[in-house]
Amino acid sequence: MAISALPARTLRRWALLLALGLLASAVRPEPAAGAAVEVLFLSPAPATPLFGTIDVAVNVRSDEPVVKVSFKVDGKSAGELKKPPFRVQLDVGQENVEHHIQVVATTLSGATALADRTSPAVVVNEEINVALRTLFVTVSGSDGKRVLDLTRDEFRVLDNGSEQKLVTFERGEVPFNAVLLLDTSESMRGARIAASRAGVHAFLGGMKDVDEASLVLFSDRLLAATPFHNDRKPLEAVLVKTPAEGGTAINDHLYLALKLLDGQVGRGAIVLFSDGTDVQSVLSMQEVLWKERRSQSLIYWLQLNEEGARRTSISSAWRDFAANDREFRDLQRAVIESGGRIEGIDSIAGVEGAFKEILSELREQYVLGFYPSNSRHDGKWHEVQIRIRDRQGLHVRARGGYVDY
Amino acid sequence: MWNEALRKRELAIRSFLTFAIVLAGALGLAGPGAVRADVPQPQDMGGRIDPATFDVPAIQKAYRKILARWATGGRSEAVNDLKTLEMGVVGADGKGREKLWKAELQAVRELEEAQHESLLPVMVLHHESYAAYRDLHNPYLSLHARNLTRSLAEVYAARGATEGAKISAARVLTSLGSYIQEASLTELAAELYARSLELDPVNEVALLGLGALFEKSGRYPPAVTYLTRLLKAHPAQAEGKLRLALSIERDTGVIHGGTTGSGNPVEVKRLLRELISGDSPGWVRNLAYEELGVRYARDGEFEKAEVLLKEGVAKFPNDPRLYIELASILERRGQPGAASRLAEKAGSLPVTHEESARFRYSRWAPEALFAMRASLRETSDARLALLSQALGTGKAAS
Numbered sequence: 145m146a147i148s149a150l151p152a153r154t155l156r157r158w159a160l161l162l163a164l165g166l167l168a169s170a171v172r173p174e175p176a177a178g179a180a181v182e183v184l185f186l187s188p189a190p191a192t193p194l195f196g197t198i199d200v201a202v203n204v205r206s207d208e209p210v211v212k213v214s215f216k217v218d219g220k221s222a223g224e225l226k227k228p229p230f231r232v233q234l235d236v237g238q239e240n241v242e243h244h245i246q247v248v249a250t251t252l253s254g255a256t257a258l259a260d261r262t263s264p265a266v267v268v269n270e271e272i273n274v275a276l277r278t279l280f281v282t283v284s285g286s287d288g289k290r291v292l293d294l295t296r297d298e299f300r301v302l303d304n305g306s307e308q309k310l311v312t313f314e315r316g317e318v319p320f321n322a323v324l325l326l327d328t329s330e331s332m333r334g335a336r337i338a339a340s341r342a343g344v345h346a347f348l349g350g351m352k353d354v355d356e357a358s359l360v361l362f363s364d365r366l367l368a369a370t371p372f373h374n375d376r377k378p379l380e381a382v383l384v385k386t387p388a389e390g391g392t393a394i395n396d397h398l399y400l401a402l403k404l405l406d407g408q409v410g411r412g413a414i415v416l417f418s419d420g421t422d423v424q425s426v427l428s429m430q431e432v433l434w435k436e437r438r439s440q441s442l443i444y445w446l447q448l449n450e451e452g453a454r455r456t457s458i459s460s461a462w463r464d465f466a467a468n469d470r471e472f473r474d475l476q477r478a479v480i481e482s483g484g485r486i487e488g489i490d491s492i493a494g495v496e497g498a499f500k501e502i503l504s505e506l507r508e509q510y511v512l513g514f515y516p517s518n519s520r521h522d523g524k525w526h527e528v529q530i531r532i533r534d535r536q537g538l539h540v541r542a543r544g545g546y547v548d549y
Numbered sequence: 550m551w552n553e554a555l556r557k558r559e560l561a562i563r564s565f566l567t568f569a570i571v572l573a574g575a576l577g578l579a580g581p582g583a584v585r586a587d588v589p590q591p592q593d594m595g596g597r598i599d600p601a602t603f604d605v606p607a608i609q610k611a612y613r614k615i616l617a618r619w620a621t622g623g624r625s626e627a628v629n630d631l632k633t634l635e636m637g638v639v640g641a642d643g644k645g646r647e648k649l650w651k652a653e654l655q656a657v658r659e660l661e662e663a664q665h666e667s668l669l670p671v672m673v674l675h676h677e678s679y680a681a682y683r684d685l686h687n688p689y690l691s692l693h694a695r696n697l698t699r700s701l702a703e704v705y706a707a708r709g710a711t712e713g714a715k716i717s718a719a720r721v722l723t724s725l726g727s728y729i730q731e732a733s734l735t736e737l738a739a740e741l742y743a744r745s746l747e748l749d750p751v752n753e754v755a756l757l758g759l760g761a762l763f764e765k766s767g768r769y770p771p772a773v774t775y776l777t778r779l780l781k782a783h784p785a786q787a788e789g790k791l792r793l794a795l796s797i798e799r800d801t802g803v804i805h806g807g808t809t810g811s812g813n814p815v816e817v818k819r820l821l822r823e824l825i826s827g828d829s830p831g832w833v834r835n836l837a838y839e840e841l842g843v844r845y846a847r848d849g850e851f852e853k854a855e856v857l858l859k860e861g862v863a864k865f866p867n868d869p870r871l872y873i874e875l876a877s878i879l880e881r882r883g884q885p886g887a888a889s890r891l892a893e894k895a896g897s898l899p900v901t902h903e904e905s906a907r908f909r910y911s912r913w914a915p916e917a918l919f920a921m922r923a924s925l926r927e928t929s930d931a932r933l934a935l936l937s938q939a940l941g942t943g944k945a946a947s
Contacts, residue, residue: 241886360896364908366869369896391908396873403876403892406885424907426839426874431846435880461911464767464799 181206183249183259194236194243194263196276197312197513201231202259204249216246217409221374223319223354233314233511234409235278235440241265276311278440280411280483281510281530281542290508291538292316300531303516312513319354320506321372321408322347323401326383327418329363333388336448339492340417341383343446343499347415348376350503358404359383362397363390364424369400372408394418394475395425398443399432405441411511412441413484415502417495419448422471423460429474436478437525437547443482445475446498448489483543516548523549603638608652613940616660619674620936631678635690643689653697664939665708666932672701672721673929680728698725699741706748719749720925726758730913735762751782754918757789761913764792769800787829788915791836794820818844830916832906835865839907842874846881854878869895870905
C-alpha cells in the first residue's frame with residue numbers, strides 16, 4: 145500500500161519512532177571500541193525501517209592505516225572492503241522485520257572497532273512494500289565482450305516508459321549469493337554428473353570471500369539443500385555423495401531456490417543446470433513465474449543438450465503435450481525476464497566453461513537502484529527498459545520488469 | 550478415432566490367433582521332422598543345448614527338458630536354460646526364429662493334446678522369459694517370447710472349458726501388456742489390455758493400465774471411460790480413483806499447470822477428498838493432498854489450501870514437496886516470512902532415497918499388478934503336476 149494511504153495514527157507512530165531514533169543517536173555517539181580506531185555510521189539513518197536494497201556506509205577514524213572493514217547483516221557476512229570509501233549496497237529483502245547491521249574495522253596493528261545499528265520493523269496493521277527496485281545489468285559490445293566503463297549518467301532507466309532517477313549505482317565486484325540448482329536425475333548419471341561436479345568446482349573456486357553459495361540438488365525430489373557458504377569444501381562434499389537417481393522436477397526446486405534467496409542479503413543469482421524437462425513438479429511454472437516477478441534474483445539456465453538434439457514434445461502422466469510445452473516456454477520466460485540467460489551446452493566438455501562464464505558475468509555487472517516514480521502498488525506489471533546514452537552497438541540485458549505489489 | 554484403431558487391432562489379434570492355431574494344427578499334421586544325418590546333433594550339457602548344433606527335433610528335445618525342469622519347480626534354472634536355447638537358435642541376426650517357433654509350438658501342441666491345462670504353466674514360463682529378455686536388447690528374442698505367450702494364451706482361453714481359463718489367459722496378457730507398458734510401447738500394451746478385457750471384462754490391472762496409458766498419452770476421454778469402469782468393478786481402487794480425478798479434469802479442458810476451464814471441479818475435489826479421508830496407500834494420499842491443494846489454489850481458495858496443506862504436512866512431515874507447496878500458498882496469502890521459513894524447513898529435512906509419490910505416479914507399477922502376478926503364479930504352480938504328466942515325466946495328476 146502507498147505510504148500516503150496509511151492511517152494518520154500509523155504515520156504518527158512512524159514519526160515518533162524516527163524522532164526517538166534520531167534523539168537516541170544525538171545523545172549517544174556512535175559506538176567507538178578501542179582507543180585508536182572508531183567506526184561511525186553514515187548510512188542507514190538510525191531507527192529507520194529497512195527494506196530492499198540499502199546502502200551501508202561508515203567513516204573510520206584511526207591513527208594508523210585501516211586494513212579492512214567487514215560488514216555483517218543479521219549475523220551473515222555482507223562484504224569486506226580494504227580501502228575507502230567503506231560503503232556497500234545490500235538487499236535486505238522485503239519482509240517487515242528488524243535488521244541488525246554490524247561493521248568491524250581492523251587496523252594494521254590488529255586493533256578493531258565495532259559499530260552496530262539495529263533498524264526497527266515498521267509497526268503497522270498491514271505490511272508495506274518498499275518500492276526501491278534494483279537492476280543487475282550486463283552490458284556487452286558488438287564483439288560480445290562486456291563493457292565495464294559506463295558511468296551512472298550514461299544509463300537511462302525507463303519504467304513503463306517514464307524515465308527514472310537512479311539513486312544507487314555500483315559496478316564490478318558486488319558480492320552475490322548464488323544457488324547452484326543442479327538436476328541430479330537418473331539421466332545425469334556418469335559423464336554428465338562428473339561434468340556438473342567440475343563446473344560447480346570451478347564456480348565455487350572462483351568465488352570471492354564475500355560471495356556465498358548454496359547447493360540445491362534435485363531429481364523428482366529434493367536430494368540436498370545446503371546452507372549458504374563461502375567454503376567450497378562442505379558444498380562439494382554434498383555433491384560428491386549424492387547419487388544421480390529419479391525423475392525431474394524443476395519447477396518446485398526453482399521456486400525453493402528463489403525462496404532461499406529471499407532470506408539472503410545482497411545480490412541473488414540462481415544457476416540451474418539440467419538436461420531435461422520438468423515432469424514431476426506439483427507447482428506449475430506459472431506459479432514460479434508469479435514468484436520470479438516479485439523477486440530480484442537472476443536466473444541462469446545451463447541447458448545441457450548434447451549433440452544439439454532438438455527438444456521434442458512429451459506427454460507425461462502429469463501433463464499432456466501442450467501443457468508440457470507451455471511449462472518449457474514459461475521456464476524460458478522466467479529466465480529471460482529475470483535478466484539471466486539460457487546457455488545451451490551441446491557437449492559435456494562445455495559444462496565447466498559455462499559455469500565459469502556465468503561467474504565472470506556476475507563479476508562484471510552494473511547494479512542500478514531506483515524508486516519507481518509511478519508506483520501504485522496495484523499488482524500490475526511494470527516493463528523496465530535500460531538505454532545507454534550516446535553509445536551505439538551495446539547490448540544491455542537486465543530484468544525486464546516487475547510486479548508493482 | 551482411438552477406439553476405431555483399437556477395433557482394427559482387435560481384428561489383427563484375431564487374425565493372429567487364427568494364424569497361430571492353424572500353424573499349430575499344420576505342425577501337428579506334419580509331425581516331427583526326421584533327424585538329418587548331416588546336421589550336427591545337440592550336445593546335452595546337463596539339460597542345456599549347445600547352440601551350435603541343433604535342428605527342430607533337437608530343439609524340441611531340449612525344450613521338453615526345460616519344461617520338465619520348470620514343472621519340477623526349477624524356476625530360475627528353467628528360465629535361464631530357455632534363454633540359452635532360444636538365444637542359440639535365434640542367433641543375433643534372428644535367422645533361426647522361424648525354426649524355433651515351429652519347434653516350440655509343435656511341442657506345445659502335443660502337450661495341449663495330452664493335457665489342456667498344462668498350457669498355463671508353459672505360457673507363464675514364456676511370459677517370464679519375455680521379462681528376462683527385455684534387458685538383452687535382442688528384438689528377435691523378445692518378439693518370439695511375446696508372440697508365443699500371446700498365442701498360447703489365446704489357445705488356452707479358446708479351448709478352455711471354464712471361465713477360469715479365460716481369466717488366467719487374461720491375466721497373462723495383462724501382465725505381458727504391463728511389461729510392454731513399462732517399455733513405453735503404448736499401442737501394443739493397449740492392444741493386449743483390450744484383448745484381456747474381452748476375456749475378463751473386470752480385470753483390474755487391464756482397466757487401470759488402459760486408464761493410465763491413455764492418461765499418459767494425453768487422451769483423457771478414453772482414460773475416463775476405462776477408469777470409470779475400473780471404479781465400478783473395484784470401488785476401492787485408490788490409484789484408479791486418483792487417476793480418474795485428474796483425468797476428469799483434463800478431459801473437460803482444465804490442464805494441470807495450464808489454463809483453467811470450466812471442468813468439473815466439484816467432482817474432482819470430491820474424489821480427492823475421499824482419497825484423503827479413506828484408507829488409501831500412503832503415496833496416493835500424499836498426492837491427493839498435493840493435488841487438492843493445487844485445485845484450491847487455482848480456484849482462489851487459498852485459505853482452504855493452507856488448512857489442507859498444513860494437515861498434509863502434519864501427516865507427511867518428511868515430504869519437502871508439501872512444504873514447498875504450502876510455502877507457495879502462504880506467499881500468495883501475503884506471508885513471505887512464513888513461506889521462507891517453510892522453504893528452509895524443506896531444505897533441512899532428512900534426505901530420502903525413496904522415490905517420491907509423484908515419480909511413483911509417473912511410472913507403471915501398481916500394487917494390483919504384483920498381486921495379480923502372484924495369483925497367476927499360484928494358479929500356474931497348481932498345474933505343474935499336469936505339465937509333468939503331459940510331458941510323460943510325472944505321475945498322473947487329478
